[in-house]
Amino acid sequence: MSINKENYEMYFFDLMEGNLSADEEKQVRAFAAQHPELEAELAAYTQSVLVADETVVFENKESLKRKKGGFIYLFHPYLSVAAIGILLIGALWILNQPESSSTGLLANSKDTTSAVQPSSTEQAVVPEVTAENKADETPVVPHVTYATTVKKSDRNSTPKRAVQKEKLTTPVKFTPVQEPIQMAKVDTSIIKKDIPQIHLEQQVEKRVASVLPDINADSAQVVVVQNNQPEPAERMGVKETIVNKVGNWLSYLSKPTLKIDRVKEDDKTRLKIQLENERLKMMSTMKAGL
């Protein structure tokens, strides 16, 4: 070790940082004593410590904390078991309903199977549809329903079967869900509120299928998949929850705009959320984080 006037700053720094052995420290102090004009610099190094301001605290710690389980777990454990049982029974009851009373949204493969055997009521209600009519027919709803899926799969069967299938599909009274595109502004104040995190975790996290920032278009597409069946999440306003979730993720963005669109596909509903904000150009590194 040879400390001199050319390299003393590094030694002063190492002394201050505690990087020196006792022997080296002794030599540096001896050097500083020999050069009184440098002692002020050594003192300045030792003062160059940033001190944290203890008065700066994160105030709302409770908002960061997690509470046990989902909304059902908030109650007594036995109650949660009972609630799940009731939900299961309810679901089974809905699935076993006769077709005439079910809506398109609730139609499933079991319903359509039972409808293959035409009942007299169906024949009375449903007009016969010819093959030409069928060819010209465009789906009433752009979204693909279960019923239309069955029709496509049986396209090559006999005409008699085809008529049967028309009878099958028509009674399924599917009401198109033509939800208008909604524009939602994410207010950052939403994020600061105590969002029910349990709902986010249980009902949204699983459904966020992908986040696709489009660097060129200054936008990102969050594809959220959920079953076509009405679910508690949907009833509880899954859209709002997603907005909160995405808003939380994008809380760095200034006023991101979300455009929500619902697209029905074979057996799923996709909520496409367009995030519009030019800061998304910077967000590519975060896309895996949602």
Next chain:
Amino acid sequence: MTEKEFNNCVDSCSDGLYRFLVKNLKDRDTAKNIVQSAFEKMWMKRTEVQSEKARSYLFTTGYRLMVDEWRYQQRFSGLDAAADHYAEEVYAERNDVKRLVDRAAEALAPEQKAVLTLRDFEGYTYEEIAEITGLNMAQVKVYLFRARTHIKKFIGSREEVL
């Protein structure tokens, strides 16, 4: 990590992370948002993050989010007004030497300041700082040396005036 460990970590780490971010970003709202996001991410990765590594995980995540914020601020320099206001607030309350150190630190390059803050606020070793920031240990030491030398010169020049 368990839910209890996560909640304990909120109590023990959120203030430190928040101070680190406030010091470097000079914007309390953005710092709060990053703290929230860092904890959110840790919750999502809770099965992988061990409780003893939680603090380091939070600082690493917070640092990365802060780097994104720096890049954004570089593009939209209009956001600096809030930062200046914050700086004035802090300086007014500090004694002379601390005020000088704070002022000197404001002039540091963002990476140098972040390394210095991790060292002085949190007492992290060079190795830990390297893990958090993605720098190597030599770079960490160089950044620290430059930061302290800058502060030393700043103090020297101002003490004469004072």
